[in-house]
Amino acid sequence: xxxxxxxxxxxxxxxxxxxxxxxxxxxxxxxxxxxxxxxxxxxxxxxxxxxxxxxxxxxxxxxxxxxxxxxxxxxxxxxxxxxxxxxxxxxxxxxxxxxxxxxxxxxxxxxxxxxxxxxxxxxxxxxxxxxxxxxxxxxxxxxxxxxxxxxxxxxxxxxxxxxxxxxxxxxxxxxxxxxxxxxxxxxxxxxxxxxxxxxxxxxxxxxxxxxxxxxxxxxxxxxxxxxxxxxxxxxxxxxxxxxxxxxxxxxxxxxxxxxxxxxxxxxxxxxxxxxxxxxxxxxxxxxxxxxxxxxxxxxxxxxxxxxxxxxxxxxxxxxxxxxxxxxxxxxxxxxxxxxxxxxxxxxxxxxxxxxxxxxxxxxxxxxxxxxxxxxxxxxxxxxxxxxxxxxxxxxxxxxxxxxxxxxxxxxxxxxxxxxxxxxxxxxxxxxxxxxxxxxxxxxxxxxxxxxxxxxxxxxxxxxxxxxxxxxxxxxxxxxxxxxxxxxxxxxxxxxxxxxxxxxxxxxxxxxxxxxxxxxxxxxxxxxxxxxxxxxxxxxxxxxxxxxxxxxxxxxxxxxxxxxxxxxxxxxxxxxxxxxxxxxxxxxxxxxxxxxxxxxxxxxxxxxxxxxxxxxxxxxxxxxxxxxxxxxxxxxxxxxxxxxxxxxxxxxxxxxxxxxxxxxxxxxxxxxxxxxxxxxxxxxxxxxxxxxxxxxxxxxxxxxxxxxxxxxxxxxxxxxxxxxxxxxxxxxxxxxxxxxxxxxxxxxxxxxxxxxxxxxxxxxxxxxxxxxxxxxxxxxxxxxxxxxxxxxxxxxxxxxxxxxxxxxxxxxxxxxxxxxxxxxxxxxxxxxxxxxxxxxxxxxxxxxxxxxxxxxxxxxxxxxxxxxxxxxxxxxxxxxx
Amino acid sequence: xxxxxxxxxxxxxxxxxxxxxxxxxxxxxxxxxxxxxxxxxxxxxxxxxxxxxxxxxxxxxxxxxxxxxxxxxxxxxxxxxxxxxxxxxxxxxxxxxxxxxxxxxxxxxxxxxx
Numbered sequence: 001x002x003x004x005x006x007x008x009x010x011x012x013x014x015x016x017x018x019x020x021x022x023x024x025x026x027x028x029x030x031x032x033x034x035x036x037x038x039x040x041x042x043x044x045x046x047x048x049x050x051x052x053x054x055x056x057x058x059x060x061x062x063x064x065x066x067x068x069x070x071x072x073x074x075x076x077x078x079x080x081x082x083x084x085x086x087x088x089x090x091x092x093x094x095x096x097x098x099x100x101x102x103x104x105x106x107x108x109x110x111x112x113x114x115x116x117x118x119x120x121x122x123x124x125x126x127x128x129x130x131x132x133x134x135x136x137x138x139x140x141x142x143x144x145x146x147x148x149x150x151x152x153x154x155x156x157x158x159x160x161x162x163x164x165x166x167x168x169x170x171x172x173x174x175x176x177x178x179x180x181x182x183x184x185x186x187x188x189x190x191x192x193x194x195x196x197x198x199x200x201x202x203x204x205x206x207x208x209x210x211x212x213x214x215x216x217x218x219x220x221x222x223x224x225x226x227x228x229x230x231x232x233x234x235x236x237x238x239x240x241x242x243x244x245x246x247x248x249x250x251x252x253x254x255x256x257x258x259x260x261x262x263x264x265x266x267x268x269x270x271x272x273x274x275x276x277x278x279x280x281x282x283x284x285x286x287x288x289x290x291x292x293x294x295x296x297x298x299x300x301x302x303x304x305x306x307x308x309x310x311x312x313x314x315x316x317x318x319x320x321x322x323x324x325x326x327x328x329x330x331x332x333x334x335x336x337x338x339x340x341x342x343x344x345x346x347x348x349x350x351x352x353x354x355x356x357x358x359x360x361x362x363x364x365x366x367x368x369x370x371x372x373x374x375x376x377x378x379x380x381x382x383x384x385x386x387x388x389x390x391x392x393x394x395x396x397x398x399x400x401x402x403x404x405x406x407x408x409x410x411x412x413x414x415x416x417x418x419x420x421x422x423x424x425x426x427x428x429x430x431x432x433x434x435x436x437x438x439x440x441x442x443x444x445x446x447x448x449x450x451x452x453x454x455x456x457x458x459x460x461x462x463x464x465x466x467x468x469x470x471x472x473x474x475x476x477x478x479x480x481x482x483x484x485x486x487x488x489x490x491x492x493x494x495x496x497x498x499x500x501x502x503x504x505x506x507x508x509x510x511x512x513x514x515x516x517x518x519x520x521x522x523x524x525x526x527x528x529x530x531x532x533x534x535x536x537x538x539x540x541x542x543x544x545x546x547x548x549x550x551x552x553x554x555x556x557x558x559x560x561x562x563x564x565x566x567x568x569x570x571x572x573x574x575x576x577x578x579x580x581x582x583x584x585x586x587x588x589x590x591x592x593x594x595x596x597x598x599x600x601x602x603x604x605x606x607x608x609x610x611x612x613x614x615x616x617x618x619x620x621x622x623x624x625x626x627x628x629x630x631x632x633x634x635x636x637x638x639x640x641x642x643x644x645x646x647x648x649x650x651x652x653x654x655x656x657x658x659x660x661x662x663x664x665x666x667x668x669x670x671x672x673x674x675x676x677x678x679x680x681x682x683x684x685x686x687x688x689x690x691x692x693x694x695x696x697x698x699x700x701x702x703x704x705x706x707x708x709x710x711x712x713x714x715x716x717x718x719x720x721x722x723x724x725x726x727x728x729x730x731x732x733x734x735x736x737x738x739x740x741x742x743x744x745x746x747x748x749x750x751x752x753x754x755x756x757x758x759x760x761x762x763x764x765x766x767x768x769x770x771x772x773x774x775x776x777x778x779x780x781x782x783x784x785x786x787x788x789x790x791x792x793x794x795x796x797x798x799x800x801x802x803x804x805x806x807x808x809x810x811x812x813x814x815x816x817x818x819x820x821x822x823x824x825x826x827x828x829x830x831x832x833x834x835x836x837x838x839x840x841x842x843x844x845x846x847x848x849x850x851x852x853x854x855x856x857x858x859x860x861x862x863x864x865x866x867x868x869x870x871x872x873x874x875x876x877x878x879x880x
Numbered sequence: 881x882x883x884x885x886x887x888x889x890x891x892x893x894x895x896x897x898x899x900x901x902x903x904x905x906x907x908x909x910x911x912x913x914x915x916x917x918x919x920x921x922x923x924x925x926x927x928x929x930x931x932x933x934x935x936x937x938x939x940x941x942x943x944x945x946x947x948x949x950x951x952x953x954x955x956x957x958x959x960x961x962x963x964x965x966x967x968x969x970x971x972x973x974x975x976x977x978x979x980x981x982x983x984x985x986x987x988x989x990x991x992x993x994x
Contacts, residue, residue: 005939028928031908034956067932
């Protein structure tokens with residue numbers, strides 16, 4: 001208790017809340033005076049009395065010192081003193097301090113921001129029960145080009161029944177739907193149809209109401225809906241009484257039975273791993289698998305499946321079991337070929353872009369490291385300048401530890417300010433990231449500056465302090481005071497060892513910058529190659545918008561078919577529209593509807609992308625007809641189709657011109673091949689999959705993507721398109737009209753952001769490194785001024801001297817470039833998956849980056865070298 | 881025994897507290913005189929060393945201090961014992977008495993050869 005109280009008073013003492021020194025001095029003086037007066041009264045002569053009084057009192061300064069140490073906590077007192085000193089020093093060197101704090105703030109801020117994203121998106125486990133046991137399943141053709149498909153629901157049922165290592169299998173499919181009431185403008189919500197076990201398998205309990213029952217997967221009993229919390233809040237104002245009430249979905253009443261909290265992300269809505277469609281679901285309805293599909297083992301790879309492994313089961317064991325079941329199917333259908341399965345951890349699917357995130361984190365970490373190294377370098381050159389002052393301090397009795405602490409406190413203060421500014425900057429960056437629509441990362445809304453991010457920022461700050469502060473402080477504390485005092489202060493150097501150290505640091509800076517630049521160039525080349533890839537269609541003057549039909553009048557296929565006939569006629573009549581058509585799935589929107597085509601009942605089934613399109617689609621989208629023709633109205637009476645070259649060669653590998661031949665289509669009916677159209681890419685970076693196009697009237701779709709080729713811009717199209725749609729049906733929702741270039745931009749948005757960030761990081765690294773090189777060479781030149789001028793006076797040529805300076809400056813640069821290329825090669829291999837059309841060991845890239853760094857280094861050396869050899873010898877010698 | 885005995889800190893604290901409790905508020909000089917008188921000049925302290933001790937006691941809350949005027953009209957800082965200080969004094973006195981008693985028993989010990 002007493003000790004505590006004393007500590008508290010001591011802390012108060014630090015804060016200066018106790019008696020001042022003057023007060024104490026006064027007390028001492030009065031004590032001594034009273035002693036002296038007493039003695040005088042007893043007859044001692046004045047001078048003698050004072051002397052004896054002082055002797056009796058004891059040593060005033062040492063008492064004072066003892067008092068001081070006791071008054072507060074000496075260690076903290078000294079630290080505070082150091083910090084005060086560092087603060088004064090910092091304010092005196094405003095330029096240096098500003099550069100240091102700003103560069104640290106940028107470094108720490110960017111690192112903290114990227115960490116907060118990595119933390120939320122990758123490091124935090126998915127908010128499900130035991131998420132490590134959750135996997136997405138895909139089907140794989142193992143015999144030929146190992147094509148990966150979504151899942152056939154009958155296969156998924158077989159896995160659930162037969163594989164004992166699986167705890168459960170849930171099936172789902174994407175379903176966009178309009179949600180709303182009556183004539184009120186309906187909103188389109190991204191939704192999924194899921195089997196009843198979906199939520200229980202994930203371990204996601206509803207926050208309100210219940211989840212689906214098994215019987216709700218039957219046709220007619222499926223008019224129930226579970227809303228996501230976000231949709232419930234946004235559209236229904238978090239109304240609890242909504243439970244049990246009806247809402248209109250696609251014009252049909254559905255009963256709201258539950259609300260689920262949190263977010264459900266997928267990157268697997270029917271697509272394969274590279275599908276860009278990573279959606280956040282807003283509502284769920286029961287999955288009703290049509291009766292005819294329940295036992296159909298052939299084709300129909302149109303669903304996604306998730307599974308939970310039983311506790312303790314390894315993915316390898318589960319996969320082996322799955323493959324046994326899979327291997328039976330080709331023989332059972334007589335289709336031939338070999339079928340396998342693929343298990344992908346759910347976490348990987350949801351955060352599939354984590355490689356890019358790690359790359360960004362590494363890049364931004366490298367920038368911070370370069371900033372630190374550079375600051376260490378700058379501080380090191382100041383070590384020499386402060387050597388005399390330190391020597392004096394150490395001669396007066398300051399311990400090495402004290403000098404170290406003294407020098408280190410400046411770094412501490414700088415990085416403290418840098419870290420604080422960095423945290424502010426990070427929160428700004430995070431705010432910007434989460435509100436930028438082009439940044440589409442799953443779980444991005446979970447990104448925030450929380451406790452763990454704060455801890456990260458603190459650790460980053462501490463680490464930077466240690467990295468850039470320890471070396472200079474150690475050098476300063478380690479020098480012998482005699483050396484520094486002996487040199488008259490004019491030519492104070494930190495010796496051979498110090499120069500070596502700084503050259504090494506330069507090497508590190510250059511190496512890291514080189515590696516970063518290599519990665520940046522590789523990514524930029526990839527982006528460029530990707531943008532120029534032959535997509536198989538045009539985007540210029542092409543616009544698209546979605547048409548989603550909903551309501552009882554569209555239940556009937558014939559009705560839908562006639563609706564689209566009339567709508568196309570209306571749109572075609574709009575002046576300025578050169579061509580109009582639609583398809584069920586636009587290019588670059590991912591692989592989605594996969595089904596089989598085959599020559600005849602006994603021949604092999606080939607899985608291809610299915611599209612239902614209108615005759616005008618090819619013209620409107622600029623998909624070239626390579627052979628034959630596109631289908632048209634004359635084909636209404638018979639089954640026809642158009643194939644891409646890849647699909648045609650699957651059916652007829654040897655026939656160069658199969659137009660006019662017949663094959664079996666997706667609906668198992670004979671189709672006449674009327675033409676071959678160009679391959680289009682479903683995913684920009686993947687080679688085109690084989691496609692089959694059928695005229696829409698053969699299987700009238702409910703939702704289509706309309707494509708318009710027009711000279712007018714999007715704004716001018718809005719009014720006439722709305723009139724056409726509402727002329728047909730006033731309740732139709734009007735989707736925004738987007739330029740088709742958006743398809744391309746959308747699929748490269750992530751890459752564009754990544755490569756821009758990396759280029760930004762690399763350029764800043766290069767700048768910082770060039771400042772570092774300049775600093776070191778300039779400092780070396782200053783140190784060698786005497787020597788240089790004497791050599792000049794003795795007849796050395798300026799060119800030879802410059803060469804010697806440049807040689808000295810470039811040695812660490814060249815070493816750094818070499819190390820950087822090695823590092824770049826290593827990094828390039830790691831990020832292979834992010835590259836497109838360029839090899840990780842691209843020689844041109846390496847040469848370009850080396851050339852760039854060598855020329856930047858040369859420039860940074862030449863400026864001080866020139867300056868050193870320009871002054872006349874006399875100037876230098878006179879200044880001695 | 882040398883006439884001027886060195887005093888160690890623990891006992892000095894007891895002396896200061898007892899002096900303050902017996903004789904009322906004192907300034908530093910007065911305290912030094914009273915201690916000297918009470919010990920009948922057997923003790924000599926470096927009077928400066930009183931002050932760190934006074935600070936320690938004050939930090940512990942055993943005494944408090946304020947500026948006042950001395951008998952001969954000098955500004956001086958007066959120290960006064962607090963209730964906590966009285967308690968501490970009592971505790972230390974009984975402890976001291978106990979130690980004393982024990983040591984006395986040893987002194988009174990009659991060795992076989994004595």
